Amino acid sequence: MRQFTDEELTAYLDGEAEPDLVKEIDCEFAARPDLNQRLRDLDIDRDEIAGAFHRLLDTAPGMPDLPEFEGTGDAVAGARSSGGMRVRAIAAMAACVALLALGAGAGYLVSETRNAGWRSYVAAYQALYVGGTLSHLKSSPAEQVSELGRVSKALGRPFDLAALQHIEQLDYKRAQTLGFEGRPLVQLAFMSKLGAPVALCIIRSGEASSRDMEVRYEMLEGMRAAWWRGNGFEYLLIGGTDAELIRTAATYFAGVL
């Protein structure tokens, strides 16, 4: 009496078994209650599964706007300043977004994460931005004000559109709320005139006793960055390699926000 494996029985149930195996199982089925029971233990309704997942299609998001690629894949790759890294960057963006938005609340972020600090996460996320990430965004002032209203509410502090549009070399694009360790983190995204994505990220200070801090400058993930603390919030301005632009913008934002 042959002992069939679960894999063989599964293939049998799925109609994927070889004819000889099918014949063998069919022959023994009637005479062997144990075989009958094992098949029952593997029995599922495939239609139920397919049906449940089919309904999921109704909840799929719309197709996102994609960058306009011209020419072939080679041309696409060649057009990138950072070559192969770009592919990795786009891919990793998803992880960063998800981790920023969801990771902390899930309880998976342990002390290692806290030590790394929110700036390093933002920098990793920002490193994945390229011109095409933001260049297609065109919102009316009314939409931008409304968007700022939403993020203001999430963070608990107001934002003034005019202030965000003040720096001539920075084109304000959008605002979105992310999250870090259960705290809302607002990202205000800009494009520099030279096409570099720049972000101003703001999070409420983790420690109530945090003192205000003057603007400090650093390089994060190969980008120019400035960070400071004021009125219970921490700020990080990051993007591109233009030190002068980051300095000018940070000085201005630290003064008005």
Added chain:
Amino acid sequence: MMREKRALEDVRRGLPPLFPRLWRYCLALTSNRERANDLAQAACVHALEKSKHFEPGTHLDRWLFRLTQRLWLNQLRADAVRAGRGLLPVEEIDLPDNKSDPHANLYAKQVLSEVVGLPEAQRVTVMLVYVEGHSYREAADILEIPIGTVMSRLAAARKTLASRLERHEKKLG
């Protein structure tokens, strides 16, 4: 050159109708809507970038799923693990209600929840074979694993699902 242009065009045109299925596949990979959204978007961009590797006239869905699978395994998931954060927990994934049959709703939600709750390797194999309708061979090609592994995963998934769904059915009466 002509072939590459045609491949790019095929990919570009093929993505919108495939997108809901791609997103659903991403949901099976990530078990989390937010991450599925991001992965699906990243996969679309990646597909355009890699379009020269697509053979016009072949199955775009299989090619796209394989590419998405690689993207997830080689980069996104690995990044999370490397960063010491582990993987995010499975999210409760809800379905729109079918108003005419609340009992069927409840059961469909349970089915979905049990499948999504399977280990990732099993979950994604179940998705390809039982939802997308691929043969074992096709699923093995997409996942780039031996066909025997597809069988093992499905056998394990079947055992878990059969037991859990039977329990749920009994509970529902």
